[in-house]
Amino acid sequence: MAALMYLECGYPLIDSDFRNFCASHNIISVEDFLLHDLYVLVISTEQHHNSERLKEGITQVLTIINKQHQPWVDGQELLDDALQNKRFLPTGCRSIDTFLHGGLREGYLTELVGTSSSGKTQICLQAASAVAKSWGKIIFLDSGNSFSPKRVAQIVTQTSDLSAYEVDKALQEVMNNIVCFSVFDIFPLFEVLHQLKNNLRSQKDQHIRMLIIDSISSLIAPILGGGAHGHALMVSVGFLLKRLAHEHDISILVTNHMVAGEKGTSKPALGESWRSIPHIRLLLSKDQISNISSISVLRHPHMATGDRVEFAFQ
Structure with a gap:
């Protein structure tokens, strides 16, 4: 800069x-x-x-x-990017992957929105486990002590039709491929993201396939009361995440909580300025009686708003 x-x-x-x-x-x-x-x-x-x-x-x-915006690109650049054979990384749930036409796309910033009991962290841990098992390294930024190695071990064990020896080997590979950082406010977040950017450009971390932030809203929401200061920092984080995703073909998954909206309804936190930043916004909800969860599309470049799938956590 x-x-x-x-x-x-x-x-x-x-x-x-x-x-x-x-x-x-x-x-x-x-x-x-x-x-x-x-x-x-x-x-x-x-x-x-x-x-x-x-x-x-x-x-x-x-x-x-x-006032900074992403650089202008012409139509040919946009077409070339759309036609690139970018991979989809698994979420760890077959129903969700089928619904999303393959999973979480590399090069995209995906936001998962939901209440505190909807299962956002569960999906983050499942995705981290699935990608770390077969695809490469994961950077997991934990803002609320949500990362659970024991839960990751359970996920790997439950989804493996392997011998005890093979399960232990798979678990060791998964754990070695997940790098977890505790990040409790936005300034350490900037430090980690800029260090990641420098490492990727120097090819020190060329095997990183996914970045997970659970949750982005708990890092940004406390600074929004600062007016222009907080708003500018939020936008800068968003642009930095999208640049990392685009330039290095990383799939970035962030979680966001819900806040009270008009007439007693709920809406995603962080306001209208943040709403336009993620490429994909998904709403996660869970019926506490039937224990059935669902994901619906709030924003997606290739799917209709309101598209929905139901599933059950394992």
Whole structure:
């Protein structure tokens, strides 16, 4: 990303005083800015005589970030991408994979929305187990202590028609292929994603096939009360995830919770700006009486909104 010094000609607030203030916090580029704890940065402005101008400069940088969009591409590039034989990775549930015409597509950001008891983490663990068993490495970003090695072991054991020795070997392969990070706020999330981006570009992690974030909403929702600051960070996370998926043919799966909507209805968290970011949005629900779950399409480039499938967790 651009160094802050190149922004001054178009944005007078980002002057030498503002850049010197940022440099005192080891912030030289826009990327450094995103990785910094902005709340600490805002508080530190109080120690300066031009505190209000520095705060305006911070808001100015966030506004610039918020206005960023993905690069323009022509129709031929879009057609070439659509015609690429990108693979589908399994979710660990045959009914879901059939419904989605093969599973979770590489190069796409898929969002799974549902209530706390709907089974979002279960699908994440099943997908991680299935992909790690036969396809390659998984990065699992855990924001709520939801990753359970014991549950992964149960999934591998229950879905294997193998001898005890073969099951142990398969389980060891699965566990070795899942890399789990505990991430509890958005700034460590940026650090992990940028490190992953650098590793992929240098081909250090060329065998990574899937990135799972359970849950994205618990990392983003706390910062949205900060107005433009939080909104800009949310959009930046979304664009970074889509860029990782597209440039490296990774399937990215994130979970999102539900919040109260109008007239007592529920709706996905994170608001309208986030709604347009994922390529695919799926709504997961579960009937607590029959124990039957369902997935319906909220957004999909190749399926109709409202398409639905029922299934039962194993």
